[in-house]
Amino acid sequence: SASAAEVFAVKGFAATKVSEVARKARVGPGTVYLYAADKEALFELAVLRACESPLVATAKPPYPGTPARERRALFRSAVEAIAHFPQLWVGLQRRVVDESIGEYEAILLEIAAWLARYRQAILIADRNRVEWPDLAKAFDELVWADLVGHLAAYLGTRMKTGHLRAVGDKSLVARVTLASLAGNLLGSPIWPVPPEPGITAAAAAHLLVPVPGR
Secondary structure, eight states, X not given: OHHHHHHHHHXXXXXXXXXXXXXXXXXXXXXXXXXXXXXXXXXXXXXXXHTTOTHHHHOOSSBOOOOHHHHHHHHHHHHHHHOOOHHXXXXXXXXXXXXXXXXXHHHHHHHHHHHHHTHHHHHHHHXXXXXXXXXXXXXXXXXXXXXXXXXXXXXXXXXHTTSSOOOSOHHHHHHHHHHHHHHHHHOOSSSOOOSOHHHHHHHHHHHHTTTTOO
8 A cells, every 4th residue: 555655646546557556566466456445445545554544454455445425534534633733732822932943943843744754645635636535625624724723823922922023924924834844845846756755854844943033
């Protein structure tokens, strides 16, 4: 399913052939069907693996896949399980702050590490928005909307208290910051997807720390 995740992220579901996944995994096409009943089940298994779902470990091969009416709940559950940013949550709750720059840096490092860790799942969801809209919607609603909202709220609080110098609309700052991290770690029209995102995660976060100003 790791090879399947990589192929689905690059080519998309419709353009991917099971034989390509088999070639990537260095096995015969028939071997793939020992793990997943069909291409849809293989896609689902790839998503669950990319989201580090425990269902992958307990699934008995060949994985049969989930009925279409149940997939939305499955995807939302898998994405919800990984959509946690404790440093940001703690920052939102904290009212007494000694060192906001260090706190802000820790939050950006947390987000960068998360993007690097789950980039395969993010790329699969984005590449397959048309064919698997429930997966993309789960990320949009449970990760991106909440992350922008919470980061904007955090920045707004620190700007009001003077711990971070205001540079404009808090929501815009949050969006630009997240877009910059995602562009560096997931790829963009300017930069290709980095081969080793973990190496660049800390560097990307450090570079963004001065955004609100000291």
